[in-house]
Amino acid sequence: MSSVDLSARIPNNVDLSQDNRLLRALEQWQPNYLAWWREMGPDGFQEKEVWLRTAVSVDAEGWAQFDYVKMPDYRWGIFLAEPTAERKIGFGDLLGQPAWNVVPGEHRNTLRRLIVTQGDTEPASVEQQRRLGQSAPSLYDLRNLFQVNVEEGRHLWAMVYLLHRHFGRDGREEAEALLQRRSGNPDKPRILGAFNQPIDNWLDFFMFTMFTDRDGKYQLLALAESGFDPLARTTRFMLTEEAHHMFVGETGVERMVQRTAELTKLDPNGDVRTQGGLPLDVIQKHLNLWFALSLDLFGGEISSNAASFFAAGLKGRYNEERYEDHLALGQPYRMTVVQEGRVVEEEVPLRTAMNEVLRDAYVEDCQRGVDRWNKRLADAGLSERLRLPSKRFYRHIGLYADLPFDPEGRLLAKADWERRRSEWLPAAEDRAYVDSLQKPVREAGKIANWLARPARGVKGLPFEHEYVRLD
Numbered sequence: 157m158s159s160v161d162l163s164a165r166i167p168n169n170v171d172l173s174q175d176n177r178l179l180r181a182l183e184q185w186q187p188n189y190l191a192w193w194r195e196m197g198p199d200g201f202q203e204k205e206v207w208l209r210t211a212v213s214v215d216a217e218g219w220a221q222f223d224y225v226k227m228p229d230y231r232w233g234i235f236l237a238e239p240t241a242e243r244k245i246g247f248g249d250l251l252g253q254p255a256w257n258v259v260p261g262e263h264r265n266t267l268r269r270l271i272v273t274q275g276d277t278e279p280a281s282v283e284q285q286r287r288l289g290q291s292a293p294s295l296y297d298l299r300n301l302f303q304v305n306v307e308e309g310r311h312l313w314a315m316v317y318l319l320h321r322h323f324g325r326d327g328r329e330e331a332e333a334l335l336q337r338r339s340g341n342p343d344k345p346r347i348l349g350a351f352n353q354p355i356d357n358w359l360d361f362f363m364f365t366m367f368t369d370r371d372g373k374y375q376l377l378a379l380a381e382s383g384f385d386p387l388a389r390t391t392r393f394m395l396t397e398e399a400h401h402m403f404v405g406e407t408g409v410e411r412m413v414q415r416t417a418e419l420t421k422l423d424p425n426g427d428v429r430t431q432g433g434l435p436l437d438v439i440q441k442h443l444n445l446w447f448a449l450s451l452d453l454f455g456g457e458i459s460s461n462a463a464s465f466f467a468a469g470l471k472g473r474y475n476e477e478r479y480e481d482h483l484a485l486g487q488p489y490r491m492t493v494v495q496e497g498r499v500v501e502e503e504v505p506l507r508t509a510m511n512e513v514l515r516d517a518y519v520e521d522c523q524r525g526v527d528r529w530n531k532r533l534a535d536a537g538l539s540e541r542l543r544l545p546s547k548r549f550y551r552h553i554g555l556y557a558d559l560p561f562d563p564e565g566r567l568l569a570k571a572d573w574e575r576r577r578s579e580w581l582p583a584a585e586d587r588a589y590v591d592s593l594q595k596p597v598r599e600a601g602k603i604a605n606w607l608a609r610p611a612r613g614v615k616g617l618p619f620e621h622e623y624v625r626l627d
């Protein structure tokens with residue numbers, strides 16, 4: 157097992173001290189990263205002590221330690237999961253050949269692009285969320301936000317390590333560029349659509365961590381199958397941290413829904429607004445928005461890029477092992493396409509549908525979360541339910557991009573869609589109402605009225621714990 161060097165300036169389990177050139181390059185990047193973190197990281201809380209977990213090992217047991225840390229002092233490190241002895245490529249045209257530890261020349265550009273695209277999302281999400289600390293509904297939630305943020309920072313380190321270690325000068329330039337782009341900036345935007353959207357309130361944040369971080373999970377799972385072993389090992393360890401981010405989203409929405417149900421029942425007219433809670437239809441609109449934005453992150457339904465990533469052994473399917481056939485040749489995939497304004501079924505070669513195969517697994521996982529929220533509503537005796545919209549609704553990438561599908565997946569006339577838009581997506585007045593509830597709660601043990609307390613605190617501590625020291 158590679159040993160973990162925690163005392164180094166950059167904690168790592170990749171023997172950085174044995175590679176002087178690489179170490180120097182990363183040590184040059186580090187101050188630029190910290191400058192970016194100070195400029196674009198959580199606004200107003202850089203000097204506060206936060207109860208954070210820090211990755212210190214890659215053991216299945218005890219890989220992290222918890223302590224109070226000021227965020228700029230967080231020990232951002234480089235950790236790869238342990239190698240699998242004699243690992244073989246598990247899919248595509250090179251099935252059964254040894255996995256690579258160096259980048260094959262012919263795949264250099266493609267791999268770099270995949271790593272840069274993945275890497276770009278990490279700082280982007282920190283930028284999107286940088287002002288949320290100002291309106292946190294409790295110290296527990298404030299701490300979870302910062303936990304997510306520092307770990308997205310570590311995921312950037314993970315990708316930057318690969319760029320520096322395996323892509324020479326191009327890789328160093330890309331690592332620099334990752335600190336230059338800015339979420340939502342029209343002159344130097346982040347690469348993927350959802351990462352340029354504003355996250356202005358905690359409803360957006362919980363939906364983002366539920367739906368967009370879950371896209372992260374599936375993309376990382378697909379990259380964890382990669383024949384390029386350092387990428388597979390890096391992403392495998394990132395998934396350990398990612399689980400918490402989705403927990404924050406899934407339980408965050410669940411706590412909102414639970415509180416909405418309580419407040420609805422409390423009001424003599426069943427009006428949650430009079431009680432200062434979030435109406436379910438407003439929650440549903442935010443769900444529609446973030447689900448659709450996150451579906452776009454899987455790329456086009458029919459993608460020759462995805463087919464060649466698969467053929468070349470660069471990006472596999474989620475849990476490739478559970479398939480019997482790892483070549484995916486000669487099999488069709490049925491999907492809905494739009495022809496002359498009509499929705500029809502068509503068969504396409506499976507390899508070109510790899511983005512859609514991954515999206516299917518993702519949708520199933522999202523549905524499980526929605527079912528859990530609906531159980532809360534049912535338990536509270538409410539008849540309303542939340543629903544995932546159709547995969548065709550409000551898409552900007554792929555076959556259904558910019559076509560006027562309603563949440564049921566029916567194609568409407570453009571004018572009808574526009575007229576009904578505010579029934580399905582957050583409108584200015586919905587945003588204004590949500591914003592009006594975003595008052596910070598900074599006393600340990602207290603929580604905003606629109607949100608239920610979590611079932612338990614962090615790592616055995618009670619909810620009342622002072623998770624962020626604000627004095």
Ligand code: BYC
Nearest residue numbers: 277281348349368369372375452453454455456459461462
């Ligand atoms: N926005 O062949 P197509 C995460 C581009 S999230 C803008 O359909 P492909 C996280 C595409 O680049 C996970 N552009 O797509 C979550 C291509 O451009 P070129 C991030 C888009 O290549 C929360 C063209 O359209 N992981 O980790 O099959 C917090 C045609 O595309 C978009 C990854 O992204 C879009 N949504 O697949 C923090 C994994 N979609 O080449 C973190 C690595 C497509 O024609 N990336 N385009 O100029 C990939 O696997 C692939 O690049 C994609 C796109 C799945 C994203």
